[in-house]
Amino acid sequence: MRFLARRLGFYLLTAWAAVTLNFLIPRLMPGDPVELLVARMKGNVDPAAIDAMRRAFGISDANLWQQYLDYLGNLAQGELGRSITFFPAEVSTVIAGSLPWTVGLVGVATLISYLMGTSLGVLMAWKRGTWLDGVLPAATFMHAVPYFWVALALVFVFGVTLQWFPVSRAYGLDVMPGFTGEFAGSVVYHAALPAVTIVVASMADRILGMRNVMVTTLGEDYVVMAEAKGLTSRRVMWAYAARNAILPNITSFALSLGFVVGGSVLTEIVFSYPGIGSMLLKGVENEDFPLMQGIFLVISLAVLVANFLADLAYVVLDPRTRQESE
Amino acid sequence: MKIKIGIGILVFFTLMAVLGPLLIGADPAATGDDGLQGPSAAHWLGTTQTGQDILTQIVYGARVSMGVGLLSAVIANVIAVAVGLVGGYFGGAVDEVLSVLTNIFLVLPALPLIIVLAGYLPQRGVASVAVVIAVTGWAWGARVLRAQTLSVRRRDFVQAARASGEGALRIVFFEILPVLLPVIATSFLATVVAAILAEAGLSFLGLADLSTVSWGSMLYFAQNGQALLIGAWWWFIPPGLCIALIGTGLALVNFGIDEIANPRLRTVKVKART
Numbered sequence: 011m012r013f014l015a016r017r018l019g020f021y022l023l024t025a026w027a028a029v030t031l032n033f034l035i036p037r038l039m040p041g042d043p044v045e046l047l048v049a050r051m052k053g054n055v056d057p058a059a060i061d062a063m064r065r066a067f068g069i070s071d072a073n074l075w076q077q078y079l080d081y082l083g084n085l086a087q088g089e090l091g092r093s094i095t096f097f098p099a100e101v102s103t104v105i106a107g108s109l110p111w112t113v114g115l116v117g118v119a120t121l122i123s124y125l126m127g128t129s130l131g132v133l134m135a136w137k138r139g140t141w142l143d144g145v146l147p148a149a150t151f152m153h154a155v156p157y158f159w160v161a162l163a164l165v166f167v168f169g170v171t172l173q174w175f176p177v178s179r180a181y182g183l184d185v186m187p188g189f190t191g192e193f194a195g196s197v198v199y200h201a202a203l204p205a206v207t208i209v210v211a212s213m214a215d216r217i218l219g220m221r222n223v224m225v226t227t228l229g230e231d232y233v234v235m236a237e238a239k240g241l242t243s244r245r246v247m248w249a250y251a252a253r254n255a256i257l258p259n260i261t262s263f264a265l266s267l268g269f270v271v272g273g274s275v276l277t278e279i280v281f282s283y284p285g286i287g288s289m290l291l292k293g294v295e296n297e298d299f300p301l302m303q304g305i306f307l308v309i310s311l312a313v314l315v316a317n318f319l320a321d322l323a324y325v326v327l328d329p330r331t332r333q334e335s336e
Numbered sequence: 337m338k339i340k341i342g343i344g345i346l347v348f349f350t351l352m353a354v355l356g357p358l359l360i361g362a363d364p365a366a367t368g369d370d371g372l373q374g375p376s377a378a379h380w381l382g383t384t385q386t387g388q389d390i391l392t393q394i395v396y397g398a399r400v401s402m403g404v405g406l407l408s409a410v411i412a413n414v415i416a417v418a419v420g421l422v423g424g425y426f427g428g429a430v431d432e433v434l435s436v437l438t439n440i441f442l443v444l445p446a447l448p449l450i451i452v453l454a455g456y457l458p459q460r461g462v463a464s465v466a467v468v469i470a471v472t473g474w475a476w477g478a479r480v481l482r483a484q485t486l487s488v489r490r491r492d493f494v495q496a497a498r499a500s501g502e503g504a505l506r507i508v509f510f511e512i513l514p515v516l517l518p519v520i521a522t523s524f525l526a527t528v529v530a531a532i533l534a535e536a537g538l539s540f541l542g543l544a545d546l547s548t549v550s551w552g553s554m555l556y557f558a559q560n561g562q563a564l565l566i567g568a569w570w571w572f573i574p575p576g577l578c579i580a581l582i583g584t585g586l587a588l589v590n591f592g593i594d595e596i597a598n599p600r601l602r603t604v605k606v607k608a609r610t
Contacts, residue, residue, distance in 0.1 A: 020436070020439065023436065023440070024439070024440045024443055024444070027440045027444075028440075028444060031444075031449075035452065035453065035456065036456065039453070039456035039457070150584055150587050150588060150591065151580060151581075151584045152580075153583070153584075153587055154529055154533070154579070154580050154581075154582070154583020154584050154586070154587055155576070155579075155580040155583070156533055156536050156537065156540075156576060156579055156580070157537075158537065158540050158555070159555065159572075159575075159576030159579070159580070162555070162558075162559065162564060162572050162576070163573075163576070165564050166564045166567075166569060166572075169564075170564055170565055170567065171567070177564075222594075222598075222601055225600050225601055226598065226600055226601075228600075229600050265442060265443070267445075268442075268443065268444060268445035268446055268447075269445075269446065269447075271445045271447075271448065272445055272446055272447025272448060272537070273447070275447060275448060275451070276447075276537050276540065276541070279541065280559070290448060290451060290452075291451075291541055293455070294451055294452075294454070294455040294541075294543060295542075297455070299455070299456075302451075302452050302455050303452065305448070306448050306449065306451075306452045309445055309448045310444050310445060310448070310449075313443065313444070313445050314443060317443060
């Protein structure tokens with residue numbers, strides 16, 4: 011498993027980089043965040059809040075190196091400081107409350123988008139020269155559409171004009187959260203439009219990427235050979251061509267995750283979905299630097315974990331990565 | 337064909353950004369007492385809640401949106417060229433460090449980082465927003481350029497330059513760089529799309545300079561002016577459409593270049609499978 015070990019090493023390094031970046035940003039950016047906040051509130055700040063904030067940043071009279079060690083120590087205990095917006099709540103508590111919504115929404119939507127986009131890409135490469143080519147210009151256009159604009163259009167058509175779907179919140183005001191069918195139904199109903207937004211906006215990349223690799227693969231000799239042997243089209247398409255074409259596709263999918271997450275942040279905000287994206291905006295608007303930074307860190311780590319999962323899929327699909335270990 | 341359509345779209349928007357404001361002349365921020373009017377002869381694309389003409393805003397917004405896109409793409413590509421070429425040419429420890437740095441920036445989610453950085457900016461002017469976007473957007477170009485440099489540095493003309501005693505930096509930037517210009521061009525176009533989208537997202541969140549009219553800030557005011565609930569589709573459709581069209585134009589040019597490099601990707605004259 012040398013491949014996985016190497017990847018894991020890289021992710022640990024990247025996680026450390028994200029953590030360090032998080033430490034450096036407030037120190038490198040112009041201005042002292044604490045003083046910025048105090049000035050903005052015209053001095054009407056609870057001294058406890060200022061104190062908490064200084065502690066959250068690890069800003070003290072100690073030298074930079076000592077501050078960094080203190081920061082790492084706090085982080086190791088899951089200590090992200092206290093939120094200014096929701097003072098005196100811990101940042102970690104605020105994040106824990108909103109993270110499940112985002113993971114559920116973005117996770118499911120990304121999976122649907124990946125499966126649909128990749129299958130469509132395979133099909134379009136296979137049926138090249140037919141009416142399916144008509145999808146190409148549409149996909150090129152969708153590839154450049156901002157997520158939040160898709161969200162606005164869906165809200166306008168299906169939310170406001172047709173009134174088919176709710177346009178904000180994660181579940182209805184009239185249902186009690188709990189393990190009931192009613193609550194689950196309400197959650198799915200409310201997640202419909204945001205999920206469709208993410209699927210629609212992110213699918214084009216998968217279609218175009220998969221089609222291009224697949225078209226190149228279809229020219230390979232082993233595909234021609236498989237066809238010459240008289241294997242069924244379905245078998246040649248999926249078991250011979252698509253199986254090989256999917257490898258670069260997984261890599262590009264993993265790299266696009268950061269982009270999808272960024273788009274999801276904007277989507278959540280349009281729908282006032284109570285996920286981590288809406289929280290991030292709240293943090294920025296309220297100059298809630300500890301919250302902002304905690305969220306950035308959590309998003310970065312989540313993307314790293316997702317990347318590692320993509321690597322695992324790669325190992326399952328590509329026997330060569332497994333042979334290296336022998 | 338693709339390239340022609342793509343270039344056509346880009347020329348249209350460039351002319352709009354450069355000449356449009358001169359032709360229109362009006363102030364995009366000027367308010368009127370005929371708010372929330374749909375498209376009409378007086379206002380081709382209707383008006384906002386405060387009676388601002390949407391067509392005027394679109395034309396002026398093109399300057400800011402495309403300007404920020406270009407500026408940050410230039411900055412991002414300068415970083416990408418420096419990191420990619422230096423790493424690819426020198427190899428060894430330098431390359432290791434630069435590669436890891438590139439891969440880290442490739443994996444970290446750009447928009448959340450941009451949002452956090454913008455949150456710390458004391459003033460969010462056009463230039464500082466462009467810099468923040470560039471800082472998070474150079475990695476893909478650097479990765480592609482490094483791979484290309486690796487293959488170019490073994491070529492005869494590079495060996496010859498080295499044998500004739502040219503300095504390493506001179507070889508990198510005067511011998512290898514010109515050969516990679518097509519690669520830099522495609523990476524540049526892709527960066528422009530990403531930067532325009534990032535600027536739009538940032539403005540939409542109200543985190544860019546809201547006193548200048550850009551397509552993103554138009555969407556911010558449309559959203560906050562309840563354009564959706566009022567049914568003022570003419571307010572939020574045009575700016576998003578412009579962003580998507582310009583992205584389509586840039587992508588078409590890029591895909592066209594890909595097809596020249598890889599003829600199998602072309603759609604024409606292929607017999608359909610059954």
